[in-house]
Amino acid sequence: MGRDIMRREDGRIALDLLDDAAFARLPGDGVTLVLRMAGTAGHGRWLDQVVMPAPSPFAHRAGCACCAPDGAIAAMLADLFRARVTGRRPWFERVMVVVPPGLLVGTRQALDANRVVAARYRPAWRSAGPGH
Secondary structure, eight states: OOHHHHOOSSSSEEEEEEEHHHHHTOOOOSSOEEEEETTOOOOSSOSEEEEEOOOOTTTSOTTOTTTSHHHHHHHHHHHHHHHHHHTSSOOOSEEEEEEOGGGHHHHHHHHHHOHHHHHHEEEGGGTSOTTO
16 A cells, blocks of 8 residues: 555545455554444554444344445445545545455445445555465
């Protein structure tokens, strides 16, 4: 992840997706907002860290937006965008989503397919090449 990922190629916010182990190796850059799932270790010098609440298995039906990992992340990204625009969060040009390894592939596919996310965020994994 170099500075080229942070370039504003088309006005959208750079979006990256990492698993816990990859995130744990990063020192923080002071300009990235981190969205992580509950239970993921937070550390480093990041602009801000937001912990996504763990979904409750009792409150809603399966597959609702707050219980499905991709729906909850997309909803949080929408909230973060609104908070950025209204000044309720520091201005960020990059968001890093941190998920457990077992959710990485499914979350990436879901975020790639979400039109609202695509309108506001530019997935960095598309420009990072194969192995990312």
